[in-house]
Amino acid sequence: MRRHAPAVAAVTLAVLLAGCNGSDPDPSTSTTTPPTSIPTTKTTTSPTTPGTRSKIPPSAQKHSVAGSEAFTEYFIHSLNVAWTTPDEHILPELCNSSSKACAALQRTAVDLATKSQRYTKEPASIKTVIFAGTSKGLYRVEFLGTQNRASVVDKDGKVVLTDPEEPSHWLFFLEWESTHWLVHEIKIVESQ
Structure with a gap:
């Protein structure tokens, strides 16, 4: 029986993200609504490998509230490209190497590439990206969107x-x- 790694990775990611604790930042200051998934709609440039960081739009390269929002949109777009191409070189340049969530997303990109599989359309779309404050020197940015109905082939x-x-x-x-x-x-x- 064949394993469906992207589905397993998505479930693993959901559990991982929902259950992260310890020294990770505390998202409890956010009290907004909806559930799990990923997203995309507004991004200007397409990341390509190598040198994903060099493809970041100028608006996402600013150390500002607007820059953090634009970078979050770019990350979602990059995730979509990493999973539809597939391309395992895109996400590592955009993530801290200690990020468990990024590692889970990256595992899916690697697994898709290794198995010669890909998503047929963007797995995520963005409705809203909004700055939510700072915590322990980190910028918090909320992402509301949709995990699209998308197939892996x-x-x-x-x-x-x-x-x-x-x-x-x-x-x-x-x-x-x-x-x-x-x-x-x-x-x-989590939705309340």
Whole structure:
């Protein structure tokens, strides 16, 4: 019986993000609504490998509230590209190497590439990205969007799995690393 790694990775990510604790930032200051998933709609440039960081739009390269929001949008767009191409080189340049959430997202990109599989359309779309404050030197940015109904196909075009459409609500913790943003961690905000 064949394993469906992207689905397993998505479930693992949901559990990982919802259950992160310890020294991770505390998202409890956010009290907004919807459930788990990923998203995208407004981004200007397409990341390509190598040198994803060099493809970041100027608006996402600013150490400001607007810059953190633009970077979050760019990250979601990059995630979509990493999973639809697939390309395992995109996400590492955008993440802190200690981020458990980024590692889970990256595992999916690697798994898709290794198995010659890909998403047929963007798995995520953005409704809203909004700055939510700072905590312990990190910028918190809320992402509300949709995990799109999207299929994963193999190299022959056979559907391996299909993700359902679901609302997404993530809280990004971003750090400014002297000249650029990095994702420090991502948490899923549970609906209440």
